[in-house]
Amino acid sequence: MTETVRYAALTFDDGPSPYTSNILDILKQYGIRATFFVLGQELHKYPKTIERMLQEGHVIGNHTWDHPDATKLSRFEIQHQIASTNEQIKNLTGSEVNLFRPPFGICNDEVVSVVHASGLINVLWNVDSRDWELTDPVPIHVRVLNQLRPQSLILLHDGDAFGCGPREPVLESLPILIESLCLLDYRFVTVPEFHQLAFPIEHHIG
Ligand code: NI
Numbered sequence: 620m621t622e623t624v625r626y627a628a629l630t631f632d633d634g635p636s637p638y639t640s641n642i643l644d645i646l647k648q649y650g651i652r653a654t655f656f657v658l659g660q661e662l663h664k665y666p667k668t669i670e671r672m673l674q675e676g677h678v679i680g681n682h683t684w685d686h687p688d689a690t691k692l693s694r695f696e697i698q699h700q701i702a703s704t705n706e707q708i709k710n711l712t713g714s715e716v717n718l719f720r721p722p723f724g725i726c727n728d729e730v731v732s733v734v735h736a737s738g739l740i741n742v743l744w745n746v747d748s749r750d751w752e753l754t755d756p757v758p759i760h761v762r763v764l765n766q767l768r769p770q771s772l773i774l775l776h777d778g779d780a781f782g783c784g785p786r787e788p789v790l791e792s793l794p795i796l797i798e799s800l801c802l803l804d805y806r807f808v809t810v811p812e813f814h815q816l817a818f819p820i821e822h823h824i825g
Pocket of ligand 1: 682686722781
């Protein structure tokens with residue numbers, strides 16, 4: 620039997636939102652760092668939350684300004700979505716961003732080429748919590764646990780303003796998910812750490 624080290628990168632999209640500080644509280648309680656793909660237009664409403672994210676060691680990525688389907692935009696519009704959000708993050712935190720996640724996970728060659736030309740890495744996932752599907756009776760942590768792989772890059776949402784609905788189910792499932800992953804010997808990493816471990820996920824899998 621070979622012992623396999625397992626890694627989990629928790630990622631949260633569509634924030635910041637009123638729920639983000641609750642997510643940060645849970646992550647802090649367990650001493651876990653995660654990656655947040657934020658929306659430019661929401662940032663000015665939550666400057667303290669964004670500051671706290673960085674203080675507590677989380678990583679911030681770009682999720683566009685207002686969550687369009689980037690494949691429906693012109694090259695100039697995609698550039699603007701990315702640049703305005705980078706700028707807003709820089710204004711509020713002084714930090715440069717180097718990760719991008721396309722809204723809905725939808726991208727094509729043009730989107731990816733603009734992302735790369737903007738100096739960003741396009742980040743998708745290999746475990747989809749479908750945490751916006753609120754009528755599904757299966758709890759969110761069970762959905763994730765059912766799809767686990769040795770290196771899991773997990774999609775969750777802390778934002779409620781772009782179709783995900785209330786985030787209480789995520790707040791309820793997150794501690795159970797974290798405890799379950801710990802019992803399964805997963806180590807928690809941020810997306811840059813996940814990439815350093817040589818598990819880039821540039822494309823949808825499964
Ligand atoms: Ni999104």
